[in-house]
Amino acid sequence: MTALDTPAEDLARPAVPAVRITGARRVFAAELAPVRALRGVHFEVGPGEFVAVMGPSGCGKSTLLNVIAGLDTVDEGTVEVAGERVDGRDQDWLARFRRHRIGFVFQFFNLLDGVSALDNLVLPGVLGGMGRRAAESRGRDLLDILGLGDRTAQLPSSLSGGQRQRLAIARALVNRPGLLLADEPTGALDSEGGAEVLELFRRLHEDGQTIVMVTHSPEVAAGADRAVRMRDGRVVDDGATATGPTAAGSDAAESGAAGGPS
Numbered sequence: 001m002t003a004l005d006t007p008a009e010d011l012a013r014p015a016v017p018a019v020r021i022t023g024a025r026r027v028f029a030a031e032l033a034p035v036r037a038l039r040g041v042h043f044e045v046g047p048g049e050f051v052a053v054m055g056p057s058g059c060g061k062s063t064l065l066n067v068i069a070g071l072d073t074v075d076e077g078t079v080e081v082a083g084e085r086v087d088g089r090d091q092d093w094l095a096r097f098r099r100h101r102i103g104f105v106f107q108f109f110n111l112l113d114g115v116s117a118l119d120n121l122v123l124p125g126v127l128g129g130m131g132r133r134a135a136e137s138r139g140r141d142l143l144d145i146l147g148l149g150d151r152t153a154q155l156p157s158s159l160s161g162g163q164r165q166r167l168a169i170a171r172a173l174v175n176r177p178g179l180l181l182a183d184e185p186t187g188a189l190d191s192e193g194g195a196e197v198l199e200l201f202r203r204l205h206e207d208g209q210t211i212v213m214v215t216h217s218p219e220v221a222a223g224a225d226r227a228v229r230m231r232d233g234r235v236v237d238d239g240a241t242a243t244g245p246t247a248a249g250s251d252a253a254e255s256g257a258a259g260g261p262s
């Protein structure tokens with residue numbers, strides 16, 4: 001098994017969508033009027049798909065990602081990840097779920113600045129149930145694969161933006177999550193750093209990793225298989241990108257494995 005392999009559980013259940021959301025509604029209380037962040041969202045992601053979520057500021061993209069990750073909850077509707085219901089769970093269940101099943105990449109990296117690049121990976125590994133040695137070995141493997149093998153002892157603050165985001169992606173992968181979620185992963189990077197990160201996502205995707213990425217950038221979205229557009233809390237468009245499976249004429253797209261909203 002390589003460090004980037006798809007988790008065995010996903011290979012064993014290829015027919016189960018990686019994400020399935022039906023009729024999701026989320027309303028936030030606000031001073032003037034309630035904000036309807038999600039207004040009946042249907043959204044499905046097939047195993048191994050790389051999906052970009054786009055749309056204007058405030059249309060509900062981060063809320064969508066957060067309800068998939070169990071960082072926020074829906075008021076109505078259902079959220080399933082790899083066939084398991086995420087909505088309606090208690091905080092302990094959600095914490096375990098996030099630790100083992102979800103890798104989350106943030107716009108501003110959210111790395112621990114006081115510890116080395118390697119320890120940024122060892123800590124979540126240990127929290128995820130690995131022994132320290134196993135977590136160190138996993139961390140070193142990931143740093144090698146992600147082109148940071150000579151940076152193990154460096155503090156995140158001494159890395160470039162692109163390197164920091166690659167480290168944050170390595171951290172998200174430590175516990176071999178079935179699903180990688182990324183909220184504007186290139187938003188804080190210059191074009192070179194953004195290209196590095198997109199290239200890494202493409203490699204992970206080719207290795208079978210399921211990825212859902214929020215982005216404002218059409219260039220970044222074009223690197224995904226499929227682009228979903230949201231507006232005012234709804235999915236308004238959903239289709240293959242130029243690099244997606246339809247463009248390549250693959251059977252997967254034609255058989256519906258790319259998965260549109262149901």
Ligand SMILES: Nc1ncnc2c1ncn2[C@@H]1O[C@H](COP(=O)(O)OP(=O)(O)OP(=O)(O)O)[C@@H](O)[C@H]1O
Nearest residue numbers: 028029030035037056057058059060061062063064
């Ligand atoms: N915790 C919250 N409390 C109140 N309102 C919220 C909360 N979280 C999000 N909202 C509101 O819900 C709406 C959707 O927010 P969300 O962050 O999902 O949008 P977005 O599409 O990700 O925006 P951006 O591209 O600017 O990040 C916005 O109007 C936002 O202000």
